[in-house]
Amino acid sequence: MVSVASIVSSDAIDNTAHIVQVALTPIFLLTGAATLLGVFNTRLAYVSDHAEHTEELLRAAEDDEDRSRLVAHQARLRHRLQALDAAMALTALGGAATCGTVCILFLGGVQNKGVASWLVISFGFALLCVVGGLAAFLVDTLLAWHGIRQDGPMPRPK
Template sequence: MPFPVSYDPDAVDSAAHLIQVALTPVFMLSGIGTLINVFNTRLARVADHLEDVRKKLAAPPSDTDTPDPFYTPERLAAHELRLHRRIFVLDAAIMLNAIGGASTCGAAMALFVGSLRDASTSTWLLAFFGIALACTVGALFFFLADTLLSWHGLRRDGLSLSSPKKN
């Protein structure tokens, strides 16, 4: 006698779809958490570099050492300004990613409440997930801005060191 199993393809497809939809916010949160970790690490490095530049600016010049053309007060002040800009764009990237993470949690909550109450929560779900995606894209644009600021600073410092000053 065969084992009695009822197989309803619609119920299986519905359950599989619900699992797929429920896992999407988990993967999104994982990605957002990784991005926040990367941005925080980069922000910490920029802040450490800023502290080093401020120490060099505050240190009195020594008469015995030959001055390093890279660490002139003017260059250090310009570098300090660039580091402040990088901190600003990294802060904005972290803030947008945090909003994206919160919106992803809101989308997951809307999905959960919608499945419990069998209510129409598609508007909330789409709004939260749309905000999460938009904020994540915005955070990546701010990260790109930090990368360009970093690259521009390295390129500018490298070019000005290699070319002699004309008087």
């Protein structure tokens, strides 16, 4: 009877184990990106609801000062929505690039071909996208802080 150990060499097992270990590193980035997407999506829903509420207040506003304040707030909310859209798109792209990195890693390990440059490019791109997503989220946060400092708290959605 032929055993599995005699079919698969110990070098092949060591190489496969190493590939699996190395592949876990990008998966941590992918998990972080997925968590960030959840946070960004929640924030996007909140800002969107707030923009709708501001639109209702603007339609009901009778005073020119209130109207101009609400128009400025509405513009800030549009910028926040754009920043959050960018944060989500970049982070999702970073997650996709991370998945690509894992695929390249496994294909390179199976075919024993030099894929180091592709791994560096793919994982580097993933990192840049996630950092870009975080930077766009920072823009949203700064816009929110600026609005509170400049105008004070605005009416909240009911």
